[in-house]
Amino acid sequence: MFFGQFEHNLDAKGRLTIPATFREQALDGLYVTEGFEANLVVYTLRDFEQIASNLSRLSITNAESRALRRKIFSSSAKVSYDTAGRILIPANLRAVAGIEDAVVIAGAGDYFELWSAKTWAKENASLNDSGMNSSRWEAFDIPTRGA
Amino acid sequence: MFFGQFEHNLDAKGRLTIPATFREQALDGLYVTEGFEANLVVYTLRDFEQIASNLSRLSITNAESRALRRKIFSSSAKVSYDTAGRILIPANLRAVAGIEDAVVIAGAGDYFELWSAKTWAKENASLNDSGMNSSRWEAFDIPTRGA
DNA sequence: TCAAGAAGTGTCATAAAGTGTCAGGAAAGA
DNA sequence: TCTTTCCTGACACTTTATGACACTTCTTGA
Numbered sequence: 584m585f586f587g588q589f590e591h592n593l594d595a596k597g598r599l600t601i602p603a604t605f606r607e608q609a610l611d612g613l614y615v616t617e618g619f620e621a622n623l624v625v626y627t628l629r630d631f632e633q634i635a636s637n638l639s640r641l642s643i644t645n646a647e648s649r650a651l652r653r654k655i656f657s658s659s660a661k662v663s664y665d666t667a668g669r670i671l672i673p674a675n676l677r678a679v680a681g682i683e684d685a686v687v688i689a690g691a692g693d694y695f696e697l698w699s700a701k702t703w704a705k706e707n708a709s710l711n712d713s714g715m716n717s718s719r720w721e722a723f724d725i726p727t728r729g730a
Numbered sequence: 731m732f733f734g735q736f737e738h739n740l741d742a743k744g745r746l747t748i749p750a751t752f753r754e755q756a757l758d759g760l761y762v763t764e765g766f767e768a769n770l771v772v773y774t775l776r777d778f779e780q781i782a783s784n785l786s787r788l789s790i791t792n793a794e795s796r797a798l799r800r801k802i803f804s805s806s807a808k809v810s811y812d813t814a815g816r817i818l819i820p821a822n823l824r825a826v827a828g829i830e831d832a833v834v835i836a837g838a839g840d841y842f843e844l845w846s847a848k849t850w851a852k853e854n855a856s857l858n859d860s861g862m863n864s865s866r867w868e869a870f871d872i873p874t875r876g877a
Numbered sequence: 878t879c880a881a882g883a884a885g886t887g888t889c890a891t892a893a894a895g896t897g898t899c900a901g902g903a904a905a906g907a
Numbered sequence: 908t909c910t911t912t913c914c915t916g917a918c919a920c921t922t923t924a925t926g927a928c929a930c931t932t933c934t935t936g937a
Binding site: 738739741742747749750814815816 | 922923924925926927
């Protein structure tokens with residue numbers, strides 16, 4: 584499970600050091616994809632390849648499913664670590680998330696997210712808005728123990 | 731699997747450099763075919779020959795299946811790389827996809843697609859239309875973990 | 878049949894992008 | 908405090924894409 588929050592810097596070539604604790608949980612590499620917000624979502628090989636194989640089973644004769652394949656596969660990249668534990672984030676993905684220098688790496692359980700530090704600051708501000716917290720999440724009803 | 735998105739330029743003779751990571755997955759060449767949208771679809775030899783052999787089993791006494799065979803086979807080309815990793819896209823295929831100079835090469839899992847950069851930009855704009863994203867794909871319900 | 882033009886292919890130089898290496902300093906743990 | 912691990916920035920090196928040019932093959936029409 585990916586926990587915690589880190590702020591790391593891209594180097595001049597767009598490489599990002601992945602926190603050592605995250606690397607240990609995904610030794611063989613990662614998949615980086617576009618998130619639904621202005622961020623990137625990073626999966627382990629195992630999890631993303633499961634998604635990909637489900638997608639590959641969609642019929643290519645259906646226009647909607649073609650569009651979905653196109654969107655997911657074209658906005659994803661398989662990345663591996665260099666000898667210093669960094670990954671190269673493809674330029675097009677950096678662009679969609681507005682990532683230029685400071686990056687927030689935020690654990691999210693099975694996956695983790697990458698945010699430009701600026702965007703993260705805004706998102707975080709709304710998470711902490713008093714008044715929102717109490718009611719916003721009620722609908723999800725998350726149990727603390729398995730059923 | 732073909733992942734990610736690249737923008738490359740045709741040279742004056744209509745040749746396109748295939749991204750090195752894609753070439754590695756299809757060392758012996760490619761098949762280029764017309765897509766269902768205004769694009770081209772590129773398969774590995776292995777996959778396309780599978781499709782072709784399935785098509786060949788369709789009855790020739792049925793007019794619809796004759797039409798399908800005709801469409802697929804006549805709008806496909808087997809291409810190989812030159813010494814610089816480029817393929818020559820046949821002029822008729824370039825025409826149907828409106829490909830002239832800048833080309834977007836988009837991974838789609840088992841295959842990848844070629845788009846004129848202009849057409850891609852339009853397609854992409856509709857993919858990213860706010861409001862569409864959340865609901866459009868719900869029906870597909872792709873799980874991240876096996877059941 | 879031949880010549881001329883078009884189309885296709887190979888080669889090279891250059892610039893951009895990607896990758897490896899290493900040393901220094903910050904941070905964390907003992 | 909000392910030791911170890913981790914992140915970062917700089918630099919060197921390799922790979923990749925592209926644009927230009929030369930050469931070959933094919934097509935077409937005289």
